[in-house]
Structures are given as C-alpha cells and as structure tokens.
C-alpha cells in the first residue's frame with residue numbers, strides 16, 4: 001500500500017465535536033462518582049483523625065497519618081481488582097490495574113515511612129521489631145511489613161510464562177497476610193479502635209473490604225451458566241467457542257468490547273479472562289475466540305457440545321457504546337481482533353452508518369482471522385480493512401511492517417470531514433499497544449480519544 005506523508009489526523013477542534021450522548025454523560029458521571037469514592041476512602045480516615053485530634057507533635061502526627069493512609073491504600077488495592085462491576089465499567093480494566101499497581105507501591109512506601117516515624121517519635125519502640133520478644137501488635141506489624149515487601153518484589157518482577165496460576169495464588173495469599181496482619185496490628189494497638197469516632201471509621205473500612213470480598217468470592221455460584229454449542233476452528237492455533245445461555249434468555253447483557261471470566265467448573269478457582277467476540281445484540285448466544293496459548297485455552301478447544309461453561313461478566317470499559325464518535329478506528333494485533341469483531345458485528349446488527357476503519361496486524365497470512373466475515377461486513381457497514389503482516393510471504397501484495405504514522409495517515413485519508421470525532425480502539429500485545437500509542441501521539445491524536453486493552457496479566 002502506498003504511504004502518504006504523515007500529518008496530524010485529528011486536530012482537537014472541540015466546537016466541531018458532536019453533542020455528547022446520554023450514554024457518554026452517564027459514563028462520565030459514573031467515572032466521577034467512583035473516582036470520588038476512591039479518593040474519599042483513601043484520605044477520609046486520615047482527614048477525620050486530623051479534625052478530631054487537632055494539632056499534634058509532628059513525629060507522632062506523621063506516624064499515625066502514614067499508618068492510616070497505608071491502611072486505606074491497602075483496602076483500595078484489594079477492592080480494585082475485585083470485579084465490582086460498576087467500578088470496572090466506569091474506569092476500565094487498564095485504569096483499575098494501573099491504580100492497583102501504583103497504590104500497592106504507595107502502600108509499601110507508606111508502611112516503610114510509618115515504621116520510620118514510629119521509631120523516630122519514640123526510639124525505644126525499635127524493640128517492637130524484634131519478632132520473638134515483641135508483643136502481638138509488634139509481631140503483626142513485622143509480619144505485615146515483611147509480607148508487603150515480598151509481595152511488591154514479586155509483583156515488580158512479574159509473572160514468568162506458564163506460571164500465572166501459581167503467581168496468582170502466591171499474590172493473593174501474601175495480600176491476605178498483609179491485610180490480616182495490618183488489621184490485627186491496629187486492633188491490638190487498642191488506641192484508634194476504642195476512639196468514639198475513629199473506631200466506627202475503621203470498622204467501616206473493614207466492613208467495606210469484607211463486603212467486596214464476599215461478593216467477589218461468594219457470588220461465584222451466581223455466574224451465568226452456558227452450554228457449549230460448538231467449537232469452531234478459525235486457524236491452526238485459534239478456535240471460537242460458541243456458547244448458548246442456559247435457561248431464560250435475558251436479552252442483551254454486555255456492551256461490544258467487554259470481556260468475561262470463563263470457568264469450566266462452577267466452583268473452580270481457575271478462571272481466565274476472554275473478550276466476548278459476538279454481537280451485543282444477541283445475549284442468548286455468545287462467542288469467545290481463543291488462541292491456544294497454554295493449558296486453559298487448549299482445554300477450551302477440547303470442549304464438546306453440551307459441556308457447561310460458567311461466564312462471569314461483563315467487565316471493562318473498552319467499548320465504543322459510551323463515546324460520542326462520528327467514526328471509529330480499530331487497531332488489532334493478532335487475536336486482539338476479538339473486541340473489534342464484537343464492535344463490528346454489533347454495528348451491523350444495529351444498522352450503524354458511521355465509518356469504521358479496521359487495521360489488523362498479524363504475523364503472516366495464516367494468522368489473519370475472520371477474513372471472509374470481514375469481507376461480508378464491508379457490504380453492510382462503511383468499513384475498510386487494512387491488513388498488515390509482520391512476516392509476509394514473497395507474494396504478499398498488502399502492507400507490511402509496523403503500524404506507523406504513514407500507514408495510519410493512509411488509512412484515514414478519506415475521513416476528512418471537519419466535524420469528525422474519531423475514537424481509536426487498540427487491542428493486542430502490550431508492545432503493539434505501546435507502539436501504536438506512540439504513533440497516535442506523533443499524529444496529534446488527543447489522549448481522551450484513544451482506548452486500549454491489553455491481553456496481559458490480570
């Protein structure tokens with residue numbers, strides 16, 4: 001494909017933007033509300049303590065404040081990945097995971113500062129750190145500190161390929177130890193919990209965490225039960241699992257681009273996230289297109305008609321439903337095409353007239369998925385598909401190489417109407433997403449029009 005010179009593709013001329021839709025306003029409000037709730041939980045207990053106690057000696061004040069902030073941060077860190085559906089729909093998976101990581105590091109830093117201020121305030125308290133000689137409150141503090149150190153070191157190191165399940169259980173066990181030991185430390189300290197105001201505040205923080213965890217682990221039985229209708233091969237390494245909902249058909253229940261967690265036994269602890277690839281207009285039958293990377297994905301390929309699968313979802317905010325776009329640019333790497341297929345299938349079912357530009361990045365021709373269906377969708381949508389191969393055969397006549405500014409400029413040449421508001425959806429390996437983000441940045445695309453989903457560790 002010929003590549004014109006790069007030029008800015010979306011000058012942010014706000015007065016040309018289409019008016020916000022109701023869905024966009026609801027989404028913005030939900031983000032604001034959830035953001036405020038998180039900030040309130042993070043700083044609320046510390047602010048209440050300061051208002052209640054008034055000015056205190058600096059070192060004492062800092063020791064209590066760092067402890068309270070660390071406690072609040074731990075509660076939020078535990079809540080963020082706990083599948084609170086409203087939170088996931090408002091902030092999206094990537095924001096939640098980014099906050100989870102950053103607040104986890106903040107909690108670790110606050111615990112270290114707390115220790116430093118406690119000892120600086122009263123140096124004789126250093127004895128609390130001697131594990132066997134220390135009273136219960138000191139032992140609990142030491143256990144929490146060691147556990148959070150190990151937890152953060154393992155989290156920063158990341159998961160080695162094929163060890164995700166082991167890593168996940170070590171992570172969850174250490175997190176439970178950190179939160180449990182911190183709670184015991186505060187309880188045995190017996191000063192804040194007996195205070196007429198701080199006692200109920202800390203109890204509220206604890207009850208919030210327990211409620212979220214009970215919903216997260218206790219509501220597993222309520223996940224939707226589906227039965228395998230068929231497993232359809234798409235390529236030598238990719239298959240589509242077609243599932244039919246058991247019982248009453250509840251109508252549309254997800255938005256295009258969202259994902260769900262799949263389990264093969266109702267109470268199994270092993271579950272993996274997959275994007276719902278089918279049209280959101282049909283909630284009774286859903287499809288997941290899966291690359292057989294490891295054990296779990298390979299087991300999905302072996303399923304037989306009638307086998308049960310439990311679907312916990314929908315989650316995430318990687319969806320065009322909430323954005324008031326006049327056109328969509330979808331950029332997918334490999335099996336990252338699954339959310340794009342849901343968006344395009346839904347658009348076709350809804351009779352959407354907006355322009356769609358799909359860029360598919362794949363290793364080679366055999367890796368290009370859904371070619372026949374995309375050709376059909378082009379007859380009922382304003383859809384253009386650009387296929388880009390990383391390792392093309394000599395007879396490949398299409399685009400090759402990375403998704404750079406010249407390629408994107410060429411893809412967008414016919415979308416020059418002044419009132420456009422294009423939104424960009426990118427999904428694939430973390431490296432592809434990072435590269436495309438750089439390219440869009442170089443083209444002057446505003447950040448708030450770019451939406452990403454990475455099939456990385458959750």
Ligand SMILES: Cc1cc2nc3c(=O)[nH]c(=O)nc-3n(C[C@H](O)[C@H](O)[C@H](O)COP(=O)(O)OP(=O)(O)OC[C@H]3O[C@@H](n4cnc5c(N)ncnc54)[C@H](O)[C@@H]3O)c2cc1C
Nearest residue numbers: 164272273274275289290291294295296297338455457458
């Ligand atoms: C939001 C989201 C949507 C996804 N959608 C799709 C999709 O539509 N199609 C598709 O083929 N893949 C998708 N994935 C990736 C898919 O979840 C993993 O490939 C799958 O969990 C691998 O499990 P495994 O046992 O088969 O392979 P393993 O060999 O155990 O793992 C292979 C790699 O997958 C990742 N992984 C393993 N377990 C998990 C887990 N529980 N959660 C997250 N990542 C894990 C790890 O990075 C690991 O290195 C998605 C991932 C996310 C986060």
